[in-house]
Amino acid sequence: MAEANTAPLLKASGVAKRFGPVAALRRADLVVHRGEVVCLAGENGSGKSTLARIVAGAMPPDEGAVELDGRPAAFGGPKDALAAGVCLVSQEPTLVPGLSVAENVLLPRLNRAARTVRRTALAAQAAPFLERAGLRVDPLRTAGALPPGERELVEVAKALAAEPRLLILDEVTTRLPDPERLFAVVDGLAAQGCGVIVITHRLREIRRSCDRATVLRDGSTVAELGRDELTDERLSSAMVGRDLGEYFHKRPVAAGEVRLRVDRLVTDRSPHPLSFDVRAGEIVGVAGLVGAGRSELLETVAGARRARGGGFAVDGERLNGATPRTARRAGVALVPEDRFGQALAGDHSIRDNLAVPWLRALRRTDRARDHDRAVRAVAGYRVRCHGVHVPVGTLSGGNAQKLVLARAIGHAPKVLLLDEPTRGVDIGARADIYELIGGLAEGGAAVVLASSDLLELLGLADRIIVLAEGRQAGELSRDEASEEAIALLALGGGRTDDAA
Amino acid sequence: MTLPDERLTAAAPRGAAAGRARDAVQATSQYLGVLAVLVLAIVVLSVTQPQFLTVDNFMNIAETNVVLLLVATGMTFVLLTGGIDLSVGGMMGFSAIVCWKLLDVLPAPAALLAAVAASLAAGLLTNGLLIGRAGMSFLVVTIGTGTFLHGLAQIWSGGQSQTIFKHAFLVKLGAQRAGGVPITVMIAVAVFALAVLVLRYTGFGRMVYAVGGNPEAARLAGISVAGVRVAVYTLCAALAGLAGVVGAARLTSTSPDAGIGMELTAGAAVLLGGTSFMGGRGSLLGTLLGVLFLGVLQNGVTLAGVSPFWSNVVSGVVLVVAIGIDRLRSGKAMP
Structure with a gap:
């Protein structure tokens, strides 16, 4: 102009x-x-x-x-x-x-x-x-x-x-x-x-x-x-102040045995059952428009929502009536969509936030270990902060997200569920996060990546499942996947009445 | 947030001590306000009232605030999860009357313990399950529970105070001193110290903070938020029950109305001590300071021969000013 x-x-x-x-x-x-x-x-x-x-x-x-x-x-x-x-x-x-x-x-x-x-x-x-x-x-x-x-x-x-x-x-x-x-x-x-x-x-x-x-x-x-x-x-x-370099980490697929099996799962959002497998070492993308049921799918597998039907299994073990706790014990880790709403307590320090999943009601707390864990996470995940005692609410979005990831990965999960892991995260932090995700998959975890950033999905995922209005609209292999192919499936049968 | 990586990551691993020291400073700042007014009150009273600065008077202050400390200790747990228990007053009357009823059939020590157990059970079955499990509003449930239990106590006692003067055990419990320290004070201090240990050094204690800080994040991290809530309301009820019987022993009488207004006094003490009404922030040390402040104020007003109602006026103003200062500070710290 x-x-x-x-x-x-x-x-x-x-x-x-x-x-x-x-x-x-x-x-x-x-x-x-x-x-x-x-x-x-x-x-x-x-x-x-x-x-x-x-x-x-x-x-x-x-x-x-x-x-x-x-x-x-x-x-x-x-x-x-x-x-x-x-x-x-x-x-x-x-x-x-x-x-x-x-x-x-x-x-x-x-x-x-x-x-x-x-x-x-x-x-x-x-x-x-x-x-x-x-x-x-x-x-x-x-x-x-x-x-x-x-x-x-x-x-x-x-x-x-x-x-x-x-x-x-x-x-x-x-x-x-x-x-x-x-x-x-x-x-x-x-x-x-x-x-x-x-x-x-x-x-x-x-x-x-x-x-x-x-x-x-x-x-x-x-x-x-x-x-x-x-x-x-x-x-x-x-x-x-540095080059983009390896923005995305394309890795060869070294798919192992099935780690996560989702079997005719009905979630809050989808009246239609969803079925798919994720193998060890695989990154499976989940694409779809807002309201297509991506978050609901991930949160159900993480035990945060009740399944309305069907079920899912980790390493062949069915998780019936999973709660966040049982899902976690079974090796499922969720990085939720809303990091300050669902993952972190803004008033609390980095150290205390990282310690939360390790708390056992009747066990003594170990401040020194909590502190060491936080220091290692901050250094290892390149979190910018003034020290591990600062409230996480003072961190920027990308740094807070690194902490959420650090906490999820710290449990060495078998299944890692990522819901918009780089939303509001800058390039530098993104590259770090992609590296972490890639590394975890190479280590044998099954990764499910829900994202509305198509480039991210295309760059990282071995396969992409596309949801449309709670239905499994299709699945694309890495070779088939393109922005156009995803968009076509995501729009479903062209029906757009979503008030529901 | 905007400084380069190296400086910060280099600063962090200096070891747990530096972090802890910082934490201590940060935690202290939460109850700096109440500490200041407490010191001020003590200085003013020391200068103006000759009887104030005596061991006897301090034992007296401690003894009169045993009940408040017990209730406020339980209330701190509840406030830290982001709730409040407005049933503690009714619970105290309930506990006292249950104890009085049981004195007919049980020896006094057993009746006392049974009354505390009954309070614990009542807290678990009403506040605990309805708020923790059923997810009902803590305001509605605890007001309902308090009213209900107060009513039960009135029915069982005919609405009358009942003397327990003939039960030597209870009279002794309420009046006896060991080494100059009232037994009731020892009980309250022991309970308080135990609570401090639980809150600071057990997983449960940290869970209380986690639930108050962000319940959804705690739930997704695998903490049983419902379980923690059930636990804090049950704990608060048990301590209110204990306060009810200890208070009865001090007065050598039981009354269904013994705890009237206690929910607000205890809440004020906890909030004065810097615990956040929104949950997740605060400490028992702050609560102790809040209780001491209210106690010293009441004592000073009595010593000075001023109308006792002035202590309410002052504590109300101090409470609002203290919270106002906290608000200003945290408001500034927000990005």
């Missing part, structure tokens, strides 16, 4: 922000013009989300200036920013779970005009925004009852309803099965003169949608890349 003649829409310069001893931002600069889509790139912990939150008025900067249309923007809070047309779709969920989808979408407006609320009128008002965001769901459904991917789309619809002049999307696409839809929306907004800041780790999406990229490293702006400079190599070297 062409640059406007007047002052830029957004100009943030020299922004610094500290949290106690941690400098999240040191000297960050960011400029966005009207109608421009700018990627804010950087590794985990480089300060992207902090900068986004400062721009959106969620917190004040310690130093530096934020200007909107050339005028200083001293927002007293997100409300002021919203009134000025700055809207952030953050990484953290902001939906009110007890309200309906429509009420959530229109929440900023309800706030503005405190009048009586008619549910049906709200639904009608919210419907076009939901439609634009690509979510087909009854607007009167309770927001908290939706699966995470659909909730994310509600967040997007909510941002659209605020009619933004500057829209910030913080790691939104990582939770979406079909980011293309969102990018069409972004293109439309930009054409109308809206500025868009996209934070994503997916290089393909950056190339697809962004006019420029501003790269942060350790809290400072280190590079500005133009449209024609948006190559994987340039971006990644600017972000991490």
